[in-house]
Amino acid sequence: MSTLLIIFYFLSAITIATAFLTIISKNPIHSAIYLVICFFSVAGHYLLFNAQFLAIVHIIVYSGAIMVLFLFTIMLMNLNKEGEPHKKWATKLAAVISFGLICFVMLAVFIKAMPVIAAYKQTGQDFQSIKVLGKVLLNEYMVPFEFASVLLLVAMIGTVLLSKKEKSVQ
Amino acid sequence: MSTTIQNISLSGRKKEVSHKEMSFLESLYLVAIVKGLWITIRHFFRKKVTIHYPEQVRQMSPVYRGQHMLKRDEQGRENCTACGLCALSCPAEAITMKAAERKADEKHLYREEKYAEIYEINMLRCIFCGLCEEACPKDAIYLTTSKVLVPSNYEREDFIFGKDKLVMPLEMAMKNAQLKNAN
Amino acid sequence: MDSTFIIEKSVVIVSVFAITMIFAMYSTWAERKVAAFLQDRVGPNRAGWGGLLQPLADGLKLFSKEEFFPNTPNKFLFIIGPGIAMSTALMTSAVIPWGDKLHLFGKDILLQATDIDVALLYIFGVISVGVYGIMIGGWASNNKFSLMGAVRAASQMVSYEVAMGLSMIALLMMTGTLSLKEISAQQSGMNWNVFYQPVSFLIFLICAFAETNRTPFDLAECESELIGGYHTEYSSMKMGFYLFAEYANMFISSAILSILFFGGYNYPGMEWMVENAGVNTANVIGMLALFTKICGFIFFYMWVRWTIPRFRYDQLMHLGWRILIPLAIINIMVTGVCILAFK
Numbered sequence: 281m282s283t284l285l286i287i288f289y290f291l292s293a294i295t296i297a298t299a300f301l302t303i304i305s306k307n308p309i310h311s312a313i314y315l316v317i318c319f320f321s322v323a324g325h326y327l328l329f330n331a332q333f334l335a336i337v338h339i340i341v342y343s344g345a346i347m348v349l350f351l352f353t354i355m356l357m358n359l360n361k362e363g364e365p366h367k368k369w370a371t372k373l374a375a376v377i378s379f380g381l382i383c384f385v386m387l388a389v390f391i392k393a394m395p396v397i398a399a400y401k402q403t404g405q406d407f408q409s410i411k412v413l414g415k416v417l418l419n420e421y422m423v424p425f426e427f428a429s430v431l432l433l434v435a436m437i438g439t440v441l442l443s444k445k446e447k448s449v450q
Numbered sequence: 451m452s453t454t455i456q457n458i459s460l461s462g463r464k465k466e467v468s469h470k471e472m473s474f475l476e477s478l479y480l481v482a483i484v485k486g487l488w489i490t491i492r493h494f495f496r497k498k499v500t501i502h503y504p505e506q507v508r509q510m511s512p513v514y515r516g517q518h519m520l521k522r523d524e525q526g527r528e529n530c531t532a533c534g535l536c537a538l539s540c541p542a543e544a545i546t547m548k549a550a551e552r553k554a555d556e557k558h559l560y561r562e563e564k565y566a567e568i569y570e571i572n573m574l575r576c577i578f579c580g581l582c583e584e585a586c587p588k589d590a591i592y593l594t595t596s597k598v599l600v601p602s603n604y605e606r607e608d609f610i611f612g613k614d615k616l617v618m619p620l621e622m623a624m625k626n627a628q629l630k631n632a633n
Numbered sequence: 634m635d636s637t638f639i640i641e642k643s644v645v646i647v648s649v650f651a652i653t654m655i656f657a658m659y660s661t662w663a664e665r666k667v668a669a670f671l672q673d674r675v676g677p678n679r680a681g682w683g684g685l686l687q688p689l690a691d692g693l694k695l696f697s698k699e700e701f702f703p704n705t706p707n708k709f710l711f712i713i714g715p716g717i718a719m720s721t722a723l724m725t726s727a728v729i730p731w732g733d734k735l736h737l738f739g740k741d742i743l744l745q746a747t748d749i750d751v752a753l754l755y756i757f758g759v760i761s762v763g764v765y766g767i768m769i770g771g772w773a774s775n776n777k778f779s780l781m782g783a784v785r786a787a788s789q790m791v792s793y794e795v796a797m798g799l800s801m802i803a804l805l806m807m808t809g810t811l812s813l814k815e816i817s818a819q820q821s822g823m824n825w826n827v828f829y830q831p832v833s834f835l836i837f838l839i840c841a842f843a844e845t846n847r848t849p850f851d852l853a854e855c856e857s858e859l860i861g862g863y864h865t866e867y868s869s870m871k872m873g874f875y876l877f878a879e880y881a882n883m884f885i886s887s888a889i890l891s892i893l894f895f896g897g898y899n900y901p902g903m904e905w906m907v908e909n910a911g912v913n914t915a916n917v918i919g920m921l922a923l924f925t926k927i928c929g930f931i932f933f934y935m936w937v938r939w940t941i942p943r944f945r946y947d948q949l950m951h952l953g954w955r956i957l958i959p960l961a962i963i964n965i966m967v968t969g970v971c972i973l974a975f976k
Contacts, residue, residue: 309707309710309772313710313769316765332749332750332751333750333751333754336751336754336755336757336758337754339758339761339762340754340757340758340761343758343761343762344757344758344760344761344762344764344794345761345791345794348761348764348765348768348787348791349791351765351768351772351787352768352784352787352788355768355772355780355783355784356784409750410750410751410811483940483941486940486941487936487937487940489940490671490936490939490940491671491936493670493671493672493673494667494670494671496673497673498670498673498674498675499673499674500674500675502675502678
């Protein structure tokens with residue numbers, strides 16, 4: 281086994297274990313922290329693909345910003361272990377069935393999917409370089425890229441509007 | 451302006467508080483911050499006021515007043531005659547005493563025929579003003595230059611100093627006598 | 634990967650680690666000295682000459698203190714909090730170029746642990762992760778004041794990261810690279826970025842103060858309101874780790890400031906030195922120049938700490954969201970226009 285493969289198995293074990301622990305653990309803070317570790321190991325997977333930019337942006341956005349805000353709200357909400365109400369049997373059954381269906385669909389997709397390494401052309405270009413990445417994003421994928429930014433802008437304006445105090449009616 | 455008491459500046463440094471709008475440059479606070487930094491950096495190069503204690507000792511004032519002492523004369527006899535003038539002059543009413551008559555065999559102990567059997571100073575009341583020293587007609591009580599005014603203690607009773615703590619030690623009186631003879 | 638490469642990198646990494654630690658240690662000493670001098674005192678002067686052994690004495694004291702645990706159900710998180718704070722503070726130094734290169738044993742040795750393409754993003758990533766140490770520690774302390782301190786620190790750091798990132802974009806539009814090595818190399822010969830991007834520098838400086846939780850933005854640990862903030866419940870070396878991490882962060886942010894805006898290891902007349910005195914001499918002087926700049930910034934941090942009083946929390950948020958971020962966006966636009974006009 282090569283070193284890369286060992287690292288891959290190690291990271292995968294961490295990813296899956298922490299992902300399950302996120303769901304299983306009773307304490308919401310613990311599950312948030314497990315999720316953070318999960319995100320870090322996913323960033324590790326990106327690094328294995330030699331996608332440095334993606335890995336670091338993943339850390340900045342998910343671990344550094346989103347999960348901090350998650351933790352922030354959970355800490356302030358002061359959730360107790362007893363506070364969570366028990367769901368009805370029907371709800372649980374529905375959740376299990378829908379999860380099973382999604383699993384089935386995904387399995388079907390992944391079994392059919394074939395690795396494309398054989399068809400991969402070697403161009404000699406350094407695809408992890410941010411220069412190449414930037415050129416591709418702003419030339420070939422210009423329109424989707426701009427759409428994504430417009431979407432973020434709309435979300436931002438919406439947040440500002442929501443958080444604005446309503447003028448009190450006199 | 452009427453000259454009411456509110457409008458008179460007693461210290462001569464009175465300033466009116468102004469609530470005027472800040473200009474744009476002022477509202478940036480950058481100028482104010484730079485000014486503040488300039489003030490602190492000048493202090494950086496200023497002479498330091500620290501006295502390095504064990505090596506350097508602060509200069510005592512010539513009129514420094516420390517702990518009290520009841521004096522003995524050259525022959526080791528107590529000066530105090532228990533006249534009570536010190537107690538009378540004490541603004542804090544810290545001194546009390548009880549007089550007694552000298553016996554025939556105590557002539558080497560007390561200079562005058564009347565002496566203080568009990569002499570107490572309440573150090574919690576004393577303000578170290580030195581008026582007792584000035585009032586004494588017999589030069590019996592004086593305030594030393596001791597650095598420690600009153601040693602710390604746990605009980606309030608321990609701060610009432612009796613003759614055991616106040617009277618000058620005999621060796622010191624002997625030394626004074628020798629010094630005087632030598633001169 | 635041959636063994637010489639591994640040895641070379643190990644030496645560089647260990648020395649970078651040691652230098653960061655020593656700087657953090659002596660920052661505590663310098664902080665006390667500077668504070669004393671700015672207040673007309675003399676500061677620590679008993680342990681060693683001029684108090685130079687004071688950091689060792691402090692460390693010894695912290696090590697020998699009693700380990701005290703609050704009544705918390707999360708002992709593990711309580712312990713791991715300072716560890717995260719410390720390791721994130723030390724991780725950043727991996728991508729910082731301490732000098733150009735040395736020519737030793739017949740090969741060029743880069744004075745940098747690693748020169749990755751996304752170095753600046755890496756730094757932002759590590760900084761954004763650094764908040765976990767404070768948050769986890771503050772929460773696991775099981776103390777309301779600690780939690781308040783942690784929440785304050787987290788929201789402050791998240792808010793100022795935005796302005797910091799935006800101020801960086803204007804600079805990156807000029808440099809066209811994220812590698813700190815290249816950014817340093819571009820600024821040779823007094824071609825420092827601070828002259829081209831003063832607004833960006835100012836925003837970055839303010840944000841660096843906020844990110845390192847230093848006065849005037851030390852609301853996370855303000856003694857008058859929160860006792861000690863997130864490290865109220867900590868004692869012994871765990872407490873020491875938090876304090877140490879703060880000083881290490883200060884050192885690293887000073888290094889980043891000097892590299893991004895003040896030319897890094899460049900100094901006037903460097904080319905002349907390379908030609909006349911050899912590569913090694915010139916680059917050793919370059920390293921010294923970088924460390925001088927870093928020391929200058931550390932002194933500036935301390936100088937500001939003992940000059941400006943603490944902000945109020947709403948003022949802090951107002952400054953971050955409503956002044957610095959719009960200013961940074963305007964700066965980006967102006968930079969874009971200038972680049973187009975002068976190209």
